[in-house]
Amino acid sequence: MSSHPQHAGRAFNPAKVAIPRLDRRGDEPPRKQPKIKPDRVPRACMGCRAKKIRCNGVQPACKTCSDNATHCVYASSRKDRLKTATEHNEDMMQLLRSLRNSVGESDRDKIDDILSQVANDVGDAASTLQRSPDKFRSVDEEGEANVSATVGTNEDLDNMNEDIMSSEQSRATGYVGKNSEVQWLRQLHYETDAGSHDPSASQGPYGPPGTSDRASEERAEALRQRQTHNSTYQQHTSMFNFNLDDEAVDMDFMVDPLALPTIDIANRLVRCYIDNVHNSVPILPKKAFTNEFFHHYASIAQETPHMLSQKWQAMLNLVFAIGAVYSHLTEADWRGDERDHFVYYSRAWALSLKDPWWFSHPDLQQTQITGLLAIYYLAIGHTNRSWVVIGMAVRSGFGLGLHVRNEDRTATFVKKEVLARTWWGLYTLEMLLSVITGRPSVGIESYCSVSLPLPISDDEFEETRIQALFGTWARPTTTKEPVSLGGSSEPPPTGSIRDPSNSGTYLTSTVKLVEISQRVLTEIYSPGVKRESWKQVQQTISEILEQLESWASSLPPGLSVTPHQHGGGDHVMTYERNNLKVFYHSTKILTTRPCICRLDRRIPNQSKSSNDSNEKTAAICVTSAKAITALLPDALLPENIATERYRIYETFPWWAVVHYIMQSLAILMLELSHEASSRDEQSDTMTALKKLVRWLRTLRGNNGMARRAHSIVLDILKKMAARIPIDIADLLAEDQTEPAYADDTQAQSNLFTQGHVTDEFLGHYNASQQFPDYLPTGSYPPRGNPVLHMLNSPIPNLLITEFDQYNPLPFGNGEVFMGQLDYGEPQAGSSGMDGASGDGRNT
Template sequence: MDDHAEEDFNRSERAQATGFMGQSSEISWMQRLQREADHGSTQQHDDHFNGPDGLHAVPESDINDVYKDTSTTSASYHLDDLGVSISEAVEPYAIPPRETADKLFNAYLVSVHPSFPIIGKAVFTSQYNLFYDQPSAMPGHKWLAILNMIFAIAAKYSLLIQAGGGVDDRDHLIYFTRAKALSMNGDAFFSHPDLQRVQVEGLVAFYFLATGQINRSWKFSGISVRSAFALGLNLRSGTADTSDISKEIRYRVWWSLYTLEHLLSTMTGRPASIDDGVCTAPFPIPFEEENFHDENVSQLLNLHSFRDRRVRSTISRLSNISTRTSTSLPASSTSGPAANHDQAQEQVETDWLRTITPNASLYFLYFVDLTSIMQEVIRSLYTARAIHTAWVDTEHLIARLSSKTEAWRSRLPEAYDVTIRKGSATFQRQRLNLAFLYYSTKITLTRPCLCRLDRQAAHTRKLKKFTHDTAALCVSSACHMLDLIPDEPDAIGLSNMAPWWCVLHYLMQSTTVLLLELTFRARHMPDDAKTISNAMKKAIRWLHHMSQENSASHRAWMLCDGFVRRLATDIGLDVSDLPMHPRQQNPTVIQTPTMTTTSYPEPNATPWEVPHQNHLEPLASSFFVPVPYGEVMHPAICTDYDEYLLYTTATEETTNYFTPTFPDMDQT
């Protein structure tokens, strides 16, 4: 069956706001979860198998009848149906007091910039200080728009961590409105791209993502990518007119857009604007801007061939190895001194990365690398073309991409190793971000196998075993993702430590997978049914806790909680220990927990210990279909918040090289 749209997304304003959600989106998974609950018990479609689709196929003629009550809007927790404007007039040239501005700017640099280095930190910091220190400085509209977008994103973050300091729930909208007036109104919106416009558009896309406006975020991400294409930012720069440091800053702008675009592509299930075949921009170097003048770093910036040998992605390394080992050339061409030298060189490159002192730029390199693997997963398994791939070929794709993902993990330095129980607290935020993306990649990669197998003889025992074991890996990855967070919900702590702009997406991915497995009566992991149900309940409690201060989380909790209570009767699940919606309680005694935690517990506090994975008895053994295949379980990730990263003011000094003069205020 061809990939197709099952709804008219132009039928209403809300449907337009939500838009189409493709197969890689957890919203699409939630839709299929609702359909499975509605019609799975009859097993009327069990004799159909559609591997990459992730659930049993339904004849196209039955779609309208079977799915009529499961629209995309009914399964969406995003906030695109809400407005993004404020009623009163806003002065576009107004700026916050220096104290407020410093708090917001530093909050952005600490929480967002390492994962989204779309501005040159050193040069923009110099410009920022000049702007506030010398009131006569007159930067251009686009520079002011960039500054206001930074303030808007930081104001949203400050709300989530309850930072206080006079930031209220409207401030981020005010800053966004100023940026819009400065750079996106009138003729300005139709002007030709330049570097600052790319930065504004990318920051707007990130802001919409952070505020739950996913449809708008996806739209602006595409605009920013096209603007970047127009400037050739996706290509290696060979011009002598641009300094090597400026080239590196622009490469980082490109890779920021790259990671954002592919995250949004995964979240929406829509095609990405970027294909790796059009990218020749080198990966970012693993050194911070303040080190760019060091001799060894300058060599990386100046010598393309040297940089290319040292800073390569996991994918390119594996491709090179695969080419050497699978070629049909005579043995002398792929063995002997030359081949041994190449393999030794690969080892030198890997070891070289391990010798670099961990820093935000090294983290970003690994983040980009894993994003490129996720992009290949989406392209190989979730596009319209992938639907026509034979399942045996899909099996090989999953196995190959799984090897790439594990190769990426195996090359992580100890500071970022997502499997270390007690790593350095200094890099906890970066390690946690990599861990979320790692398990998200594994879930997305294995999700097509979390399905009902048909009973036709054509599907061999070997195929069923692979699908079964891979589905078990999908479920265990969802459990491990939830092991990244404490058992006791702490939304403020999570926003401080995790990728706060997309952590809800990760939680919904894992929760939906666990709900699917419970809907299948834990047939893939019957011995771990209790563990699965406990992990699912943990996710529901977290969503409920987060919902107290976040509208998107509230919608997510309502969706999942409603489904769990609907499912509980069918599978014998006890939900009496889950928080109830106010309308389900005594209307005169409504208990609504509030977030009072303002910091993480001390290192030895019990709630932050990783829960032990007990393989307990199934929920109700009579419901589960026993399977003869062994479990495929990845070693549980162990995280321990050894130390809470306190909010601090950046003390880094910028070099004279980056100090702008007044005419340079528009240069970033």
């Protein structure tokens, strides 16, 4: 056995022995490195791999592909492919989220299911990879996509934080939703109080979007944390309600229900209604109603009995009542006693109170009575009652099929048009009240197929004219359906978007705008919006704003809401054009209101584009509030208040003047409270705010709602002035110079005060003495409170309790109004109303 160490190392030895490294001799050549084939590349192209030939790996094209003039593609590594697939999945998830609001409910649920299945997997993969620098950051990095829509000012949409049934006043106010300016004032008052103690009181937390149980639990937990963190007590909504629902509306049955005002007063009252209400809310057929009105008075003057249903006389008295309210607000020289509208209202109540209303099947006259009653309640400030009654009217319209297209072969063209306008009048009024009260609407667009109004005036309602102009025209049945022709190769003379300005085009324009408002309530203020992300709400707001601009650009020139579109010189529809301007800017305010808050403090990791969008949307909201302010007359001086005060009722929808003023005021006050604007912008906002406050002070002399609203606004401004640098010394000084009221929150103007009213206040014809057998015996309830009579009845009204003594609802039966009236020319001797057309304004 050799003793050389090298050989010794190969010998078997159970014990491992460390062998020292041998020193290399200097003449020994260097050890050769492993040979690498020169044609070996890290990755071959897809073409060479498919052909199984050598690839030289040159990029962007290898030698083989270049020689063969074929496309050379190199496959990415496995890690790169995973990264790319993850990025594509995130992009597709983001696309599905953006499309979610544009599809139906069933497709929306499918999208939610898909997102819930893949969101976690994609999120886990994305967390292990770094996104490419040339891509937008992921959804997980965009804070606006990961926070619920309640982060905006429409927070807590799905809950109520007060006991509405705790007092008579809170019951009179009822539930008020987040889209009402009453809630905005309440929130402003709360934030002002909370901000003085804790500047971070409204900074969250807020839960995530989504439909899963986990997302719902996280939102509920976020709400509990906010409530725990914000210890400031939030006062009842009724404390900020400037409506007059808590005031009594008694029916005084000492009046003679068949008594009538003199023809001069009656003519003026009907003129007030026709000129200032009918075009916006065409519940009654104008020509038929005025013809029957003059025929009735002519029969009284000639002592020839002209029998009319009690319901028609009830409608006439409600028209008188509405006209009387307008005459007092505008301080017309011919106006009667300040409580005369209560007399007309009591007569209408007595005439229509025959059977309990829930036993009666709907008929057209009952529907018209409830619609007129809703207008009257709204005009005197009883918004809650008005909302209840208009809901009854719309449901009666559903019961009569007014909401669907009329294909009755026995119905005339005039009758179909009148019925269609009656429906759309009720529809628009119900939506206005839903906006004011913040409550859901029952007039849902998808349920309606009734034709839109024809582009003609009520004065042109003649069978031959309508048949000649529109007999072969396939009229649109929804606002989204384009106008088309059926059986005619030529377009109708007045069938384009450039129709002349008249009551038909005005009502159609109003309906289209109302349906945009309905979308706002559904997609921004409904409780289900809490499941959406703030990013989705931003997209919805952007789409609605585009829809509003499209609506504005489609208006006829005489009804345009933008100065550059209005051709000027058309003064026929000035009042209606001003109404559309107010509706337009009010809808903009409603749409953009959720951005009037410090979203930059509420949304963590918010992207710059989202923050810019919030600021732009908030600026649109403030601009719209200032636009409404600009519509009001300027320079109200003490010496001309008495003569200029009525001008606001010629500019604004007079039955909701205070609503629009307070809506704009709330926005301007919120903007100031956040201190987010520049000094110049703040000065401009303060100027507009003071103008609105001064108009409230001007109107409070004969408007109980304005009086309450002025008191509420001043109280909040005083709190704001103690916390932020705003100067309201001039407003306070001016308020001291006006006559003081003992209790502004409970004060009642003479116009809206219910006293003991009887016929002695009014000059009238006593129709019951001329026609003593006209009214059937036993058709009146006992004198006194009708509700107490019902409570003692063998069949009591299940919807009326001892707490609802001032909420009249019952109506009786009667013949259908449409079937009784002739739509021909006015009878001889009564061709018009004082010889004037219905386009004038009566003050």
